[in-house]
Every structure is written in structure tokens, then in C-alpha cells.
Amino acid sequence: MRAMVLREHGDNDKLQFVADYPTPKAGAGDVVIRVRASSINYHDVFTRRGMPGIKVPLPVIVGLDVAGEVSELGAGVEGWKIGDRVLIDPINRVEGGLMGETQDGGLAEFCRAKAHQLIGIPDExxxxxxxxxxxxxxxxxxxxxTIGKIKPGEKVLILGASGGVxxxxxxxxxxAGAYVIACAGSEEKGRRLTELGADEIILYTQTDFMKAVFERHGKPHRRRFAKGGGVDVVVNFTGGDTWVKSMRVLKLGGRLLTCxxxxxYAPTEDIRFIWTFELQILGSNGWEPDDIRTLFGMVQSGTLKVLIDKAYPLEDASEALRVIEDRVVFGKVVVTP
Incomplete structure (x- = not known):
């Protein structure tokens, strides 16, 4: 089969397009799907580079998110048939492991997973x-x-607002009824975020987001009896030099969400803001299968838009990782083998 294979960690040139890679076979409890689409995430970039403390068996086919049709059923598999439209939950919640990292992922014509990882795709x-x-x-x-519990009327600042998450x-x-302040790197991305529902845009390439929040919404006050500015929630999954600034724009009792x-991952910290402003630092890791089913329902009803910015053929999958790494996308990037 055709596949994009990673044989050693490094830059994008370490991804190799192979026209005759072995096609996976279904063992007991397995399914093989004919891949119709795989989306790229920043985690795939980390896998390509190599992550401290995580052993990736090489060679490996990257690509966590995989959707397609069942093409082969292994012994003991029930409830599925050839041709079913399915999504693979990237997390193997029984044996452990992750698609595109500890086992081959979606940047190939075929992909093997455990039957318990499958979620049916609605026709719509x-x-x-x-x-x-x-x-x-x-x-x-x-x-x-689930974690952040965003409430109506809260001011929510979202860093990295133009990416997939x-x-x-x-x-x-x-x-949820919040007032949304979205950070973007260009006026075009800001315009598209406004169309998506953002109430306010901060162009971080032109102004420091912390100063912009102070100027527009006031500076937080640490006294309970004093009226202060700032925001209720900051969504920060970038880390780095934005971490302390994210704490500084939060109101007394504010929440900093990170995933x-x-x-x-090792930013400068200033824990004085955490105790002085009684901040909550809330981590969120992954999702549950029911979250995916909820998302399917929201997409079906038109409540939620799935924004796909670019699509690439399999042989150009390395370019898909590049645009994610360089942050020159709005929403998601997919590869269609």
C-alpha cells in the first residue's frame, strides 16, 4: 500500500512516501479500514520530531485521526461489517497505545485498529x-x-484561536453564552474568527495581548471588595512565554485552561499570581468516546462547524505537517489517501 513513513525523528525530510509498504492484516479483535481521510494535529509534529520521555517504535506511520470504511474484520469481531463508515478513536482504552505513535496511524491507504476503537460515522x-x-x-x-465549565456572560480569552482546537x-x-476574545496572528484570521462568533480580536503580531486586555477591560484587582478588570477564563495550550501573561490578565478567582x-512545556512561572488572585489552573487531557458522539450530533444539527482549511493527497502529507508546524492554517488540515 501507499504510506507516509517515519523511520527516524527529525525535520519534515524524515517523512518518506513509500508506494509498496506492507498492508496491515486483521488479527483477533482487529479491524482494517480503508482510509478516506486523516487529519493532522500538532501532536503529529511532536511525533515526527521525537518527544522526551516517549518511546516511539520506528518505523511508524503518523496520523492520529483516521476515518474510513471497514475493509477487513478479524476473528471475534462483532457489530461491524465490511463497508461500514467508521472513525477510529485514536486512544486504545483497553490495551493502551495511541494511533500514529505507538501503532501505525492514518497517513496510509489502510490502517489497523482494535474493534473497540471504532465509532460509527453518521450519514450526514x-x-x-x-x-x-x-x-x-x-x-x-x-x-x-467538562473541565472549564464556561458560563454565560463570562469573558473568555482564547490564545491560538485560529488552530484546530x-x-x-x-x-x-x-x-455557552460567553463573551469571546480571540487572539489571531493576522487580520484575515481575525476576520474569519469574527465570522465564527468571536466578539473581539487581539492581533498578537501587532500588540501584546496582556496590554490589550488591560487597556480594553481593565487591570485585575486582587482585593475582593475592589472592582477589577481582566477576564474570567484564559484558554492557553501554547505555553511558552504566554503562560505568565495569561495568569496576569485573569480576574480574582479566574480559571486558566490548558491542554x-x-x-x-517548561515556561517561566510566577506562582505569586496563583495565590494572590486565587487562580485555578485546570488541565484537560484528551476526550471520551461520548464526547465524539456529542460532536457528531452537533455537526449533524449545524450547531458546530468543522473548519477544514486545506486538504492534501497522501504523497504531499509532509506538506500538511509543515503548514501545521508553521501555523499557516485556519482550522484543520486533512490528508485524503
Missing amino acids: VSFEQAAALPVAYGTAIRMMN GVCCVQLAKL GATAG
């Missing part, structure tokens, strides 16, 4: 839309709804 949802959901939108819905966070915050660290 395309393969591309389905593939865009698990990692980005699944992470967002757990972080915003970000565009979902914007929509979920608006659906990743694309700009650096």
Missing part, C-alpha cells in the same frame, strides 16, 4: 469532517465544557 457527516474531530474538537469540548473553543464558548504546550 463526511469522512473529512469526522477525521477532524477527535484530537482537536474532542480536546476542546472536554476542556471547555482554537476554532472549536471559540464556537463552544459562544454556545497542551505547542510553544514550550
Whole structure:
């Protein structure tokens, strides 16, 4: 089969397009699907580079998010048939492991997974839309709804708002009735975020987001009896030099939500802000299968938009990782083998 294979960690040139890679076979409890779409996430970039403390068996086919049709059933598999439209939950919640990291992922014509990882795709949802959901939108819905519990009227500042997780966070915050402040790197991305529902845009390439919040919404006050400014919630999955600034714009009792660290996982910290302003630092990790089913229902009803910015053929999958790494996308990027 055709596949994009990673044989050693490094830059994009380490991804190799192979026209005759072995096609996976279904063992007991397995299914093989004919891949119709795989979406790219920043986690795929980390896998390509190599992550401290995580052993990736090489060679490996990257790609966490995979949607397609069942092409082969292994012994003992029930409830599925050849041709079923399915999404693979990237997390193997029984044996452990992750698609595109500890086992081959979606950047190939065929992909093997355990039958318990399958989630049926509703007829109204395309393969591309389905593939865009698990990692980005699944992470967002757990972080915003289950962990963050965004409330009507709250001011929510979203960093990285134009990426896959970000565009979902914007929509979920608006659906919750919040006032959404979205950070974007260009006027075009800001315009598109406004169309998506953002109430306010901060162009971080032109102004420091912390100063912009202070100027527009006031500076937080640490005294309970004093009226202060700032925001109720900051969504920060970039880390790096935005971390302390995110704490500084929060109101007394504010919440900082995080689900990743694309700009650096070991930022400078200032814990004085945490105790002085009684801040809550809330981590969110992954999603549950029911979150994906909820997202399917929202997409079916038109409540939630799946924003796919670019689509690439399999042989150009390395370019798909590049645009994610360089942050020159709005929403999701998919590869269609």
C-alpha cells in the first residue's frame, strides 16, 4: 500500500512516501479500514520530531485521526461489517497505545485498529469532517465544557484561536453564552474568527495581548471588595512565554485552561499570581468516546462547524505537517489517501 513513513525523528525530510509498504492484516479483535481521510494535529509534529520521555517504535506511520470504511474484520469481531463508515478513536482504552505513535496511524491507504476503537460515522457527516474531530474538537469540548465549565456572560480569552482546537473553543464558548476574545496572528484570521462568533480580536503580531486586555477591560484587582478588570477564563495550550501573561490578565478567582504546550512545556512561572488572585489552573487531557458522539450530533444539527482549511493527497502529507508546524492554517488540515 501507499504510506507516509517515519523511520527516524527529525525535520519534515524524515517523512518518506513509500508506494509498496506492507498492508496491515486483521488479527483477533482487529479491524482494517480503508482510509478516506486523516487529519493532522500538532501532536503529529511532536511525533515526527521525537518527544522526551516517549518511546516511539520506528518505523511508524503518523496520523492520529483516521476515518474510513471497514475493509477487513478479524476473528471475534462483532457489530461491524465490511463497508461500514467508521472513525477510529485514536486512544486504545483497553490495551493502551495511541494511533500514529505507538501503532501505525492514518497517513496510509489502510490502517489497523482494535474493534473497540471504532465509532460509527453518521450519514450526514463526511469522512473529512469526522477525521477532524477527535484530537482537536474532542480536546476542546472536554476542556471547555467538562473541565472549564464556561458560563454565560463570562469573558473568555482564547490564545491560538485560529488552530484546530482554537476554532472549536471559540464556537463552544459562544454556545455557552460567553463573551469571546480571540487572539489571531493576522487580520484575515481575525476576520474569519469574527465570522465564527468571536466578539473581539487581539492581533498578537501587532500588540501584546496582556496590554490589550488591560487597556480594553481593565487591570485585575486582587482585593475582593475592589472592582477589577481582566477576564474570567484564559484558554492557553501554547505555553511558552504566554503562560505568565495569561495568569496576569485573569480576574480574582479566574480559571486558566490548558491542554497542551505547542510553544514550550517548561515556561517561566510566577506562582505569586496563583495565590494572590486565587487562580485555578485546570488541565484537560484528551476526550471520551461520548464526547465524539456529542460532536457528531452537533455537526449533524449545524450547531458546530468543522473548519477544514486545506486538504492534501497522501504523497504531499509532509506538506500538511509543515503548514501545521508553521501555523499557516485556519482550522484543520486533512490528508485524503
